[in-house]
Every structure is written in structure tokens, then in C-alpha cells.
Amino acid sequence: MDQDGRRRVIADAVCLLADERGLEGVTMRDVAARADVSLGAVQRCFRTKDEMLKFALEEVGRRILGRVGDSPAEAVRAIALPERAEAKVWLAFVAQAVVSPHLAPVLRASYADLQAMFSRLLGDPLKARTLLALADGLTTQVLIGHLTPDQAREVLSGGLAGPAGPAG
Amino acid sequence: MDQDGRRRVIADAVCLLADERGLEGVTMRDVAARADVSLGAVQRCFRTKDEMLKFALEEVGRRILGRVGDSPAEAVRAIALPERAEAKVWLAFVAQAVVSPHLAPVLRASYADLQAMFSRLLGDPLKARTLLALADGLTTQVLIGHLTPDQAREVLSGGLAGPAGPAG
DNA sequence: GTCTATGCGATACGTTCGTATCGGAATCGG
DNA sequence: CCGATTCCGATACGAACGTATCGCATAGAC
Numbered sequence: 001m002d003q004d005g006r007r008r009v010i011a012d013a014v015c016l017l018a019d020e021r022g023l024e025g026v027t028m029r030d031v032a033a034r035a036d037v038s039l040g041a042v043q044r045c046f047r048t049k050d051e052m053l054k055f056a057l058e059e060v061g062r063r064i065l066g067r068v069g070d071s072p073a074e075a076v077r078a079i080a081l082p083e084r085a086e087a088k089v090w091l092a093f094v095a096q097a098v099v100s101p102h103l104a105p106v107l108r109a110s111y112a113d114l115q116a117m118f119s120r121l122l123g124d125p126l127k128a129r130t131l132l133a134l135a136d137g138l139t140t141q142v143l144i145g146h147l148t149p150d151q152a153r154e155v156l157s158g159g160l161a162g163p164a165g166p167a168g
Numbered sequence: 169m170d171q172d173g174r175r176r177v178i179a180d181a182v183c184l185l186a187d188e189r190g191l192e193g194v195t196m197r198d199v200a201a202r203a204d205v206s207l208g209a210v211q212r213c214f215r216t217k218d219e220m221l222k223f224a225l226e227e228v229g230r231r232i233l234g235r236v237g238d239s240p241a242e243a244v245r246a247i248a249l250p251e252r253a254e255a256k257v258w259l260a261f262v263a264q265a266v267v268s269p270h271l272a273p274v275l276r277a278s279y280a281d282l283q284a285m286f287s288r289l290l291g292d293p294l295k296a297r298t299l300l301a302l303a304d305g306l307t308t309q310v311l312i313g314h315l316t317p318d319q320a321r322e323v324l325s326g327g328l329a330g331p332a333g334p335a336g
Numbered sequence: 337g338t339c340t341a342t343g344c345g346a347t348a349c350g351t352t353c354g355t356a357t358c359g360g361a362a363t364c365g366g
Numbered sequence: 367c368c369g370a371t372t373c374c375g376a377t378a379c380g381a382a383c384g385t386a387t388c389g390c391a392t393a394g395a396c
Contacts, residue, residue, distance in 0.1 A: 020267070021267050022264060022266065022267040022268075023192075023263075024191070024192035025267070027352080027353065027354085028353080028354065028355085029353085029354095038374070038375045039375080040373095040374060040375050040376075041374075041375080043355075043356090044373085044374080048354080049353095049354065049355090088266055088267075091262070091263050091266060092263055092266075094308060094312060095190065095191075095259050095260055095263030095264075096190060096263075097312050098190065098256055098259060098260075098311045098312055099188065099189050099193070099256070099260075100190075104312060104313060107312050107314075108312060108313055108314055111309065111312070111314040112314070126322065126323065126326050129319065129323045130323050130326065132305070132309070133305030133306045133308075133309055133315075133320075134298070134301055134302050134305055135305065136304070136305035136309065137300070137301030137303065137304035137305030137306075138301045140262060140301075140305075140308070141279065141300070141304065143266045144262060144266055144272060144279070145272060145276055146275075146276050146279040146280070146283075147297065147301075151297065152301075154294065155294065155297045155298050155301060158294050158298065195383065195384085196383080196385085197382085197383085197384095206345045206346075207345080207346085208343095208344065208345050209344075211384090211385075211386090212343080212344080216384080216385085217383095217384065217385090
């Protein structure tokens with residue numbers, strides 16, 4: 001049967017649940033229910049929960065990188081704006097990766113890819129790092145409700161107007 | 169007995185554990201053991217686990233704000249550098265607050281205080297927001313090992329040399 | 337002194353987790 | 367058409383969680 005397609009479906013369910021309740025609200029049973037498969041099916045796709053989370057993180061990384069690559073001009077917006085569901089999921093994985101040796105390398109790889117792409121885009125690694133960090137911080141602060149998306153956009157435009165190049 | 173002092177000790181234990189294993193690795197039993205009190209004592213101090221986490225978050229917020237207030241000139245460093253144990257704990261709470269209605273207001277309040285202080289310091293709310301977001305993003309990226317502390321400092325200096333005022 | 341009330345640490349309870357195991361349908365070679 | 371094998375969903379299991387309960391010390395009133 002389509003084993004790999006099912007892994008994708010399950011990863012989607014992981015993201016949905018992580019978006020709603022955070023990563024610690026993601027249980028094997030709930031993932032199975034959300035993906036409309038049995039608990040046994042989830043277990044057959046992934047030997048352990050860690051493996052499942054790792055795959056889901058890789059999938060999210062690919063998805064984000066893909067969106068940035070699809071429209072480089074919109075890269076800033078694609079990364080920075082928390083309207084995308086991935087923002088919450090991403091933050092959940094980041095927090096987990098900080099204390100999980102299994103997840104950390106996967107996340108580092110995604111960040112490396114992202115920064116490489118931004119460096120190519122802006123022609124300056126330092127600007128890329130600045131933009132990436134600013135986007136991360138702004139996304140976080142919008143997610144917790146400290147900034148509105150409009151305020152975040154304002155910061156992004158203002159902060160990049162100076163030494164970090166055009167804001168797009 | 170000194171009920172309030174014990175709450176402080178327990179909050180410390182919460183932070184220690186959150187720093188090591190993340191917030192989902194914080195259990196009532198482990199907190200009690202780390203704080204050298206009985207499980208019953210923890211329960212008497214805080215009616216529920218959520219209440220305990222909420223208090224711990226408030227405590228961390230006060231501590232960070234206090235350090236910034238103590239040395240405004242060092243504010244950037246105090247916030248941005250992830251060498252302080254609070255960085256990891258803070259990130260853990262941020263991730264949790266995004267999906268927890270109980271924690272979110274507490275975190276928002278801390279961010280509001282922080283931004284007010286930075287606005288006063290820099291004389292420009294936009295600069296304050298930029299600095300705060302940049303510091304948040306850099307701290308996160310250092311924590312996951314994508315940037316070294318030195319690289320983060322470099323970004324911070326470069327990013328602030330332009331429109332955001334002196335980097336200190 | 338005794339009695340009472342208060343605060344303590346230990347233990348018990350019900351739930352939920354990740355994982356392991358198991359009986360039955362479906363598939364394929366003969 | 368039949369036996370073996372593989373795959374599937376359901377169920378079982380041990381551990382660990384948050385929370386509730388319970389004896390037992392201890393301090394103050396009389």
C-alpha cells in the first residue's frame with residue numbers, strides 16, 4: 001500500500017494538532033484520529049513517536065523552504081507573517097528542539113537551507129541573518145499577541161530600510 | 169511558615185527543569201524533588217499545575233525585567249544573549265503560551281513591560297520593537313545552534329548601526 | 337495536663353500516555 | 367479451492383501523570 005503517502009497524511013495531522021494544542025498536546029491516538037487511520041497504522045508508519053515528530057518537522061521545513069523558493073520576492077512575507085499555519089507549528093518544534101537532541105539537527109538543517117536561500121537572495125550573509133532573526137522574532141511576538149501583524153510589517157519595513165537592504 | 173518564600177523556591181525549580189528538559193518535562197514530582205520539598209508542599213503552594221507554571225512565568229518575567237532595569241546600558245546584551253539560563257526557559261514558556269490561554273496574558277504583560285522600558289531607553293517605539301524582535305530571533309537561533317553567540321552579536325551590532333540607533 | 341485544630345509528607349486513585357501483542361481479513365502461490 | 371503469509375485494527379500492558387485523601391506530628395487555648 002501507499003506507505004509514503006500515509007506518512008505525509010500523518011505528518012499533516014501532527015501539524016494540525018501541534019497548531020491547536022502545541023507539541024505536547026500531540027498524542028499518537030489523536031494523530032491517528034485526525035489522520036483518519038488506526039493507531040496501529042501510525043505505529044507501522046513510524047516505529048516511535050520521536051521518529052514521527054522528526055518526519056513531521058522535516059516535512060514542515062520542506063514546505064516552508066518550498067514556499068520561499070516558489071516566490072523569492074515574497075520570501076520575507078512568507079517567512080515573517082504568522083498568518084500561515086506553519087508559524088505556530090514551527091515555534092512548537094523550535095522549543096522542543098532546544099531540549100531534544102533528536103530534533104535539533106533537523107531544525108538546524110532547515111535553518112541552514114533558509115539562510116542559504118536568503119543569502120543568495122540578498123547577496124549578503126549578514127543581511128540574511130538579520131532578516132531571518134527579525135522575522136523569527138516578529139512572528140513569535142505576533143503569535144503571542146504582543147504585536148499585530150500590521151505592527152510586525154511596520155517593523156520589518158523600517159528595520160530593513162536602513163542597513164539591511166530593501167524591504168520589498 | 170514562609171509560604172511566599174517557598175513559592176519562590178518552587179518557581180526556581182520549575183525554571184531549572186524547564187531549562188533542562190523543556191516545559192513538558194516539568195512534572196509536579198520532579199519539581200518537588202528539585203526544590204527539596206514534598207509533593208504535598210507543592211500542592212499546598214499551588215492549587216494546580218497551571219497555577220504553578222503561571223507563577224513561575226511571572227517570576228521569570230520579573231527577573232528579566234529587573235536585570236534590564238538594573239543596567240540599562242547593558243539592556244541589549246541582557247535580553248539578547250542566550251548565555252543566561254532564562255533564555256531557554258523563556259522560549260519554553262513562549263511556545264506554551266501560544267496555545268495556552270492562561271499563560272498568554274502573563275507573557276503579553278512581560279513583553280509590554282519590556283517594550284516600554286526599551287522605548288524609554290531608545291526614545292523610539294519602533295526602534296524598541298525592532299530591537300526586541302531581533303533579540304528574540306537571535307536568541308532562538310543561538311539556542312538551537314544555528315548561530316554562535318558571536319555571530320548573534322555581530323548581527324545585533326550591524327542591524328542596529330543603521331536606523332535603530334547605537335548598538336552599545 | 338488534655339483537647340483541638342492546623343499543616344505536613346506519604347500514599348492512593350483514576351486517567352492517559354507510548355508501546356507491545358493478538359486475532360482476523362485479504363492476497364498470492366499452488 | 368486451499369493453505370500460508372502479510373497486513374490491519376483492536377485490545378492489552380506497564381509506566382507516569384495530576385490530583386485527592388489520609389494518618390500523624392505539632393502548636394496554641396483552656
